[in-house]
Amino acid sequence: DTGVSQNPRHKITKRGQNVTFRCDPISEHNRLYWYRQTLGQGPEFLTYFQNEAQLEKSRLLSDRFSAERPKGSFSTLEIQRTEQGDSAMYLCASSLNPGLAGGKYEQYFGPGTRLTVT
Amino acid sequence: DQQVKQNSPSLSVQEGRISILNCDYTNSMFDYFLWYKKYPAEGPTFLISISSIKDKNEDGRFTVFLNKSAKHLSLHIVPSQPGDSAVYFCAATKGDYGGSQGNLIFGKGTKLSVKP
Numbered sequence: 001d002t003g004v005s006q007n008p009r010h011k012i013t014k015r016g017q018n019v020t021f022r023c024d025p026i027s028e029h030n031r032l033y034w035y036r037q038t039l040g041q042g043p044e045f046l047t048y049f050q051n052e053a054q055l056e057k058s059r060l061l062s063d064r065f066s067a068e069r070p071k072g073s074f075s076t077l078e079i080q081r082t083e084q085g086d087s088a089m090y091l092c093a094s095s096l097n098p099g100l101a102g103g104k105y106e107q108y109f110g111p112g113t114r115l116t117v118t
Numbered sequence: 119d120q121q122v123k124q125n126s127p128s129l130s131v132q133e134g135r136i137s138i139l140n141c142d143y144t145n146s147m148f149d150y151f152l153w154y155k156k157y158p159a160e161g162p163t164f165l166i167s168i169s170s171i172k173d174k175n176e177d178g179r180f181t182v183f184l185n186k187s188a189k190h191l192s193l194h195i196v197p198s199q200p201g202d203s204a205v206y207f208c209a210a211t212k213g214d215y216g217g218s219q220g221n222l223i224f225g226k227g228t229k230l231s232v233k234p
Contacts, residue, residue: 004161031220033221033222035222041226042207042209042224042225042226042227043162043222043224044224045221045222048219048220050219056219056221091161095220098213103169104150105152105213106152106167107164107220107222109161109163110161111160111161112160112161
């Protein structure tokens with residue numbers, strides 16, 4: 001299976017703890033996105049990488065959040081000092097540059113990491 | 119301010135009939151639109167897309183229609199099958215030339231139930 005994978009699938013943590021999630025994109029995809037989804041809402045964009053460069057961050061991404069993609073392959077999303085409001089599904093997606101994808105912007109999502117902060 | 123709106127939270131359809139899911143957007147800079155399907159506890163799965171230079175795109179049982187003047191798109195599923203029961207999300211992007219680097223703006227989703 002060469003789809004997007006995310007680990008862990010579920011994480012329960014206590015308020016104030018730090019958590020880190022991992023995303024492994026489709027191998028030939030150079031773009032990687034993080035989204036957050038809460039109940040009753042669609043996914044909301046958090047941040048974007050092209051290769052190893054983080055090129056865009058949403059206003060939703062507070063300074064407690066940090067993301068890396070050190071070698072342009074897998075990515076990690078860390079949340080420091082978690083709050084109950086951080087409870088959500090964290091989704092990773094990958095895509096090709098549209099120039100390499102025939103002008104298409106399709107993103108392929110992983111199964112997500114569900115975070116519960118108690 | 120919600121830039122992509124799916125005003126029907128749910129839709130129920132009989133198996134074999136047509137399902138029509140609607141989506142409205144407000145940002146005229148959106149130039150590429152996508153539909154995703156999501157089952158519980160899974161990530162969204164890409165279904166079909168359409169560029170703003172087209173008004174229709176078809177893939178098997180799925181057809182997406184785009185009306186740029188009305189800022190409206192719809193997804194038609196014909197014939198509907200029980201396995202189509204899921205939450206469907208409409209998404210839009212300004213693409214690279216709109217300064218968004220392709221990030222997607224999603225609606226809140228419509229839950230489709232196809233009854234046997």
